[in-house]
Amino acid sequence: MSDENLMTIRQMCDAYEVTPRTLRFYEAKELLFPIRQGTKRLYARRDRARLKLILRGKRFGFSLEEIRQLLDLYDLGDQQATQLAKTYELATQRLADMVNQREELDEAIEELKQQLEWGEKRLAELYASSAAE
Amino acid sequence: MSDENLMTIRQMCDAYEVTPRTLRFYEAKELLFPIRQGTKRLYARRDRARLKLILRGKRFGFSLEEIRQLLDLYDLGDQQATQLAKTYELATQRLADMVNQREELDEAIEELKQQLEWGEKRLAELYASSAAE
DNA sequence: CGTTTAACTTACGTTCACGTCAAGCAATGT
DNA sequence: ACATTGCTTGACGTGAACGTAAGTTAAACG
Secondary structure (H helix, E strand, O other): OOOOOOEOHHHHHHHHOOOHHHHHHHHHOOOOOOEEEOOEEEEOHHHHHHHHHHHHHHHOOOOHHHHHHHHHHHHOOOOOHHHHHHHHHHHHHHHHHHHHHHHHHHHHHHHHHHHHHHHHHHHHHHHHHHHHO | OOOOOOEOHHHHHHHHOOOHHHHHHHHHOOOOOOEEEOOEEEEOHHHHHHHHHHHHHHHOOOOHHHHHHHHHHHHOOOOOHHHHHHHHHHHHHHHHHHHHHHHHHHHHHHHHHHHHHHHHHHHHHHHHHHHHO
16 A cells, blocks of 8 residues: 555556556656656656646647646746746637637537438438338 | 639638648548549539538547548438438437537636636736835 | 649658557565 | 566657658640
8 A cells, every 4th residue: 555645657547548658658748747766657646637637638639749838837836927927828828729619619519410400300211211111 | 713613722722721732631531522624623612511520620639530430421411221320320429529528628618717817816926026126 | 835833643751649569677476 | 586567768660640852744824
């Protein structure tokens, strides 16, 4: 029962359905910063939060580089004033992007629903005619 | 003033901000089916509609292959019954995916707003303390 | 009729996001 | 003591989505 709150790479993989390779890759790209016990990696709460955000970002179609920049937004702890201001500005921009994407997504959902109704009717017709045979 | 309603590859590129390579690539992947006037491609209304859907799908993080399957949904014209049924089922699944994505997106937007408020306060503090000097 | 111009094909190159060995260290059980 | 298990670091491979360069053809222009 090692240190609670810290997870090995395998526990992380099982918990988030990713491979070790993926976690090491994210680390190489400076998206994660697990601590080292000897040679082994240990992931703390902070890394898990970041990983969640990474996986979510991917589902929205963001690249890892875009995600890396976004991650700083959730770690505003001890930034310099100028750096904080830049981060803040980037965040408002990203927020606008997301709101746009939500609008588009709403549209897409509506259109797809329409098409589904159409298909439903067509299927009903086909079924009716085959039953009439 | 060639045949209205039909666009050359360059007009398409300018209109949708893609490269010729991209359009030919989508054609190779059977996402677009421009008609041929001799060796040249001409894009009709149908292709433009499909291209819009392709670009939108990409913004949502779908792969071209996923998009290709989805495209059939908007072209339910003359499908076989069994094929139509399969397409329909796939569509309902995708719709569910999109609805999920919207929920996640809503969450993400909320969280980011929270972070922005936080950053705003921090910035205000920093500004106040530097002004007091 | 020669020459730009635009589109074409073929094919190899590139970036991203990992997958997949290969070889080595480190603790753990028998 | 030794083998198994789990993690490690390279390093090369891969599929997706194009980019890019080379050479070809066809229409249009002077």
